[in-house]
Amino acid sequence: MITSFNDLLPLLPLLIVTATSVLVMLMIGIRRSYITTGFITITGLLAATLVAVSMMDWTNQQLTPLLIIDQYSLLFTVVVCASSMVLAILSFPYFFELDDEREEYFLLLTIATIGAIVMVSSNHFVSTVLGLETLSMSLYGMIAYPLHSAKSAKFPLEASFKYLVLSAAASAFILFGMALIYAQTGTLSFASVSKLPAAGLGDAYTIVALLMVVSGMAFKLSLAPFHMWTPDVYEGAPLPATAYLATVGKAAMFVVLLRFISISDALSFDSMVTVLTLIAAASMLVGNLLALLQDNLKRILAYSSIAHMGYLLLALVASHYVTGTIAVEAITFYLIAYVIMSLGAFGVASVISSSEKEFDSIKEYRGLFWRNPLLATAFIAMLLSLAGIPLTVGFIGKFYIFLSAVEAGLWMLLGVLVLGSGIGLYYYLRIIYRMFMPEKHVQPYRISGVEGVSSYAVLAILLFLLLLFGVYPAPIMSIVATASAFI
């Protein structure tokens, strides 16, 4: 129970983001100013990040049955808030010239972040659904944001609608699974699942309920075979919204899946292990194979994200077999790595694009290295990291996943992982090769004014983190290891 003000302290990051969204809304009501709303959003998210960082060492408590505020949830609160801040900074120049009201975008972004924070702190179905729906509702808006713009670059309505329908279907799956669990146990906490087999209807009933929940989550994570919506939504949405969906959306969802699987002990059923193994293998193959055929950067990143979710799921399966926290650490580290490198890759595309013209065909990256060496270097580093090449954080992430799979003895999945990564090299190298081609017949990129300076600064920081965690990962590893002990 919350009885005093002190009990609310652990919720501080959440409260700060909520206050920010209220402030943004009031601000829009009083006087529209793109610069002020953007500034408030970025400052609020920065404050929430810093507060969450400072709380990590001493906060560990279950706050009402709905929210658990421990080191793990705070670590991901940091990740979520920091990524949202990065995306707010990247969005700012992107929507700068939009011929429509621009301020509400930041409102949606902060509300989505509230949802994501609730998700990473949730170990109860109610908070999961609340967080998930808050996040998704805001995302519908963010994806469709340039809808009324006459010069919109993409098909935001199609993307938003597709995401709305399929996401609602996925939520329905999750709710139905929850209902089955609730019908037998009478509670909605993740822990209740373990009481299910004893409740009378046997293993089959439990497995059906679990499968419902897991497949709904797999929809949101765009794991194969639930991945169909991903490339279209990625392609149709404005770049910063795509990036939000790909990073914050996926990371928050995966944290929920991880907590759900480990608390409910779902992997004690062999059929669940089989299902997750198949989904992981299918995602690694489908994602990497289909990406080969694409010429659109956003679609390539969409398919590659399917593959990356497959790698993460592999580690999740491994968590059932290993003693100790190595698999959870692998998931945690890889999620952080994935967020950094995806933000970077989308960020590069975003700084040269605007809401009127997106540079999302890989042809348009021809000669980037000779035209803008620094931007190209950042992009190459991000892509090599996605491919898992040393010196980058992506390699250490892969190393973790390999290690947990070796410990778990998952040789078949390891084989698929090697195969998938091998195929993956091809499409990452294709983009890199373009950047080195001579700069003939190229369109000029958008030259952003002073409003774009901070985007470059953010990219530089992401590049720095990418290399720092790749070359000297010991400090972040120890943070990840301590946090993972809470799962």
Add this chain to the structure above:
Amino acid sequence: MILIVLISILFLGGVLAWLSEGLDSKFPRVVALTAVVIDLLVMMALVGADPDGSAWIVQLNAQWIPRFGISFHLAADGLSVLMMVLTAFLGIIAVASAWDEITERTGFFYFNLLWTLAGVIGVFTALDLFLFFFFWEIMLIPMYFIIAIWGHENKNYAAMKFFIFTQVSGMLMLISILVLAYFHYVQFGWFSFDYFDLLKVNTSGALGMWAMLGFFVAFSTKLPSFPFHSWLPDAHSQAPTAGSVILAGVLLKTGAYGLIRFAVPLFPEASMQFAPFAMTLAVISILYCAKVAFAQTDIKRLIAYTSISHMGFVMLGIYAWNEQALQGAVMTMLAHGLSAAALFMLAGGLQHRIHTRDMDHMGGFWAKVPRLSFVALFFSIAALGMPGLGNFVGEFLVLLGAFQASIAFTVAAAFGLIFASVYSLWVIQKIFHGAYRNSNFDDTHLSDLSRREMFYFGAMMIGLIWMGMYPQSFLDMSSATLTNLLNETGQLIFAQGSEL
């Protein structure tokens, strides 16, 4: 400390070379040359050093990722030093051969060249398997850029193939490294990636065999050996000359080095069981690739296939695993490094002059370019194993050692020497002898070797003659290392395991 200096000179030199392009496009090559020369000079401090019985001349060990027992462990013994000297020497040659050939984006070119060399030096000195893998991959990326940016007509395909082959096989090695580290965890209770710790791990059993195969695939892809060799002809024919020099002279040797240093000592039992298969692959490489070489019309592809054939001898020597055979393998690595690099430079030089690599269009060049033709003849007969030159010593020792392990394989492999004479002399005959033939190219730039070119070909000739006439100076350097390795693996003589 000296090892860190060696590596960082190259890394920093690369960055400086890139930056100096802003001042003048001719600066990067000077910076690069200076960096490699300084590196070679610093290395000389290690050449004379006397190992204190343990064979290790210099070591450096610092914590890196304590969570998994990963340390920044560099060390050099005689074998490493030999390989490093070869690397730096060929590095100078590579810079020299790129001197006039690379005129576009020079800064980035020399950056990549030096970073590749830095990665290679790292590979030759890393004694932590994680660190080794780190360098193993680092040397690939700049090499990819060298082929993909400055390569010839089909560079995208070649560069991609090179990268995917080496990277995928590298991932298998990573899995094997992790399996090994996990074995250590199970047997000793903590994670370690250190070479000396992992040597103590008991790797018998089926999993040990699979883990050994992971290493073997990675190293024999790099070597390369049949059936993982198909990337090499493409990479060589498309790479710029300096890239070919580094690739043939140095990068291939990292595969052989890995087999000697890691694959066999870490898995002695599995390697012993596997030796007959490895030797079979080696013999197939020697004979099959010699045969294929004979069918090529593209000079660079031809030399690439002969490289694979010669590397077969190295593999044969390594899996014979006795003193002579290993000494022979090391000598072959050194001598082939020089002769193959020189041949690729000649081919590159010809291509630079007449813009074709197709031998069908050439003939009777001796009269027009006598110095170039003489140099080509010299390195061809060096490659075919003429007594008095380095390659002969290496291949002879390999066969001598392999004979103790398996007579059948040795007899079959010896035919490789005959094939080598056939294709080498055939090339000389075709390009340089007979009536002058010019079917399809512009020969206005077909000039003889310049004084600069003569200088570095001369340096390589001296190297080969030295190796051929007084091989003892090289054998002495590697013998302590090799004896140690043989002792560590319990003097497993593969003869028992491999009488077919």
